[in-house]
């Protein structure tokens with residue numbers, strides 16, 4: 001099949017082998033995905049699209065994949081869309097000739113700027129049909145827009161967006177605007193897109209259709225497992241996609257293996273509510289306990305050619321945020337240690353007393369434009385895992401071996417680098433004592449890890465039961481705190497009227513892509529924190545709740561609704577079923593959700609994205 005007729009409402013055209021992919025083709029797939037909530041149907045639409053692209057215009061596969069997940073490059077390169085509403089409205093106004101006031105009114109009624117743009121285009125009469133947009137042109141422009149930074153860039157951004165909008169036909173404006181907002185919200189979770197890509201890479205081959213059903217299913221599931229595993233180790237589509245188009249999928253792991261310089265998604269832990277639960281979980285397996293340091297996760301990389309970088313839990317490059325650490329790293333590496341990936345925690349550090357300071361101190365350290373001479377909060381690094389060493393991946397090694405290699409390859413250096421404190425006893429009394437001492441040392445509790453054998457490998461991006469976290473405050477309670485998105489705010493009373501005094505919080509449901517209300521919170525904030533929050537949140541005010549906010553009928557509406565951008569870590573006494581809040585609605589009760597009892601603010605979670613908030617299933 002060497003060409004495909006693509007038809008939208010009023011235009012018909014042909015996309016031939018080697019042609020650039022018409023953007024209308026991508027938008028038609030987006031429409032199909034948006035029209036259903038069934039994961040299978042969404043995957044099917046994507047598979048069909050990817051197969052067509054691989055057959056006709058494989059060079060466009062990479063940009064199409066990025067556009068499906070609303071990204072323009074790997075996370076660690078730091079280019080993001082997420083253009084603000086006012087800028088987008090300006091561009092819509094300029095490209096359609098409509099007044100800002102009319103656009104704002106429409107937005108308040110409709111709630112989705114993409115639809116506002118589409119409708120505004122629809123009501124516009126044009127003499128000539130613009131040249132059809134191609135995916136390459138749209139992607140390149142999106143990337144150029146993401147690259148523009150600083151105040152003076154605003155007008156240039158508006159011009160570029162306007163340029164795209166003028167050329168839009170049918171529903172294209174809707175998706176361009178949503179892509180610029182940074183989220184399509186049509187059910188295209190990255191995992192769904194990955195499985196579709198894996199399936200397409202097998203199904204496009206001649207002869208696939210003729211195979212038996214059983215063979216087809218097994219090939220598709222193997223391909224999906226391989227691609228997900230490759231992506232966990234090397235989250236970089238710039239490398240994965242060309243390899244996928246060149247080599248058979250079975251060879252992909254060897255062609256696209258992890259390497260220093262590309263941060264992998266860290267392994268995460270499961271909460272525990274009691275110490276006996278640890279023994280129940282591990283039974284006759286060997287495990288080891290470590291202090292759970294209360295700081296910021298850091299992945300330190302050194303490439304084969306000596307380049308050192310530090311990445312956050314979210315794969316952001318933090319090297320410029322830690323110039324002090326960057327300078328000392330070479331002092332604590334053994335001469336035989338060349339390339340490596342180290343998993344560690346950066347904690348606030350008291351140089352005089354050589355001890356850990358609480359997390360609250362770390363959070364006062366500057367996050368941007370850090371100049372070495374201005375640093376007031378020092379940090380020390382606690383290394384707890386080694387994922388790669390001298391050209392070899394250690395992911396499949398047991399933790400026993402990885403810890404041994406970690407200790408053999410680095411040198412504890414006063415006030416700079418230490419190995420995580422550990423204790424290997426399975427006696428409850430010993431664990432209790434170790435936990436108590438960890439807390440006295442300003443740690444959060446313990447991490448309990450599977451130690452040897454096949455359960456003790458490193459599982460990138462997984463919240464695994466082979467790692468348990470024990471937070472002292474949560475024993476016999478909920479087991480863990482929650483990270484919740486601020487959806488709205490209430491003005492304070494009394495002397496707090498100039499700031500927000502309370503906040504409406506929500507968790508995230510990855511299946512429906514909704515933020516679901518979970519509680520109102522007004523406790524645990526210092527006056528300074530309330531001022532900080534006001535300064536940050538006041539620019540995120542939106543005229544009405546987002547269409548993807550699930551709000552119960554009886555909930556007290558906040559004084560202002562907010563863009564979902566800021567996360568609070570919150571403690572609470574208990575959970576209760578609630579007719580007012582919507583968290584997990586349908587999972588515990590058809591009409592009611594879950595709310596938190598006595599929620600209390602602990603800290604801001606700047607190292608997580610809104611979609612990484614506590615999931616409603618959790």
Ligand code: ATP
Pocket residue numbers: 266267268269270290291292293294295296297298313345384420447469483
């Ligand atoms: P979440 O809130 O999603 O659970 P989290 O960042 O709190 O995320 P957890 O999985 O709860 O992550 O706990 C693991 C975190 O604890 C790691 O991300 C790391 O930052 C920190 N940590 C401190 N000490 C250790 C250790 N010895 N081993 C592993 N992780 C540690």
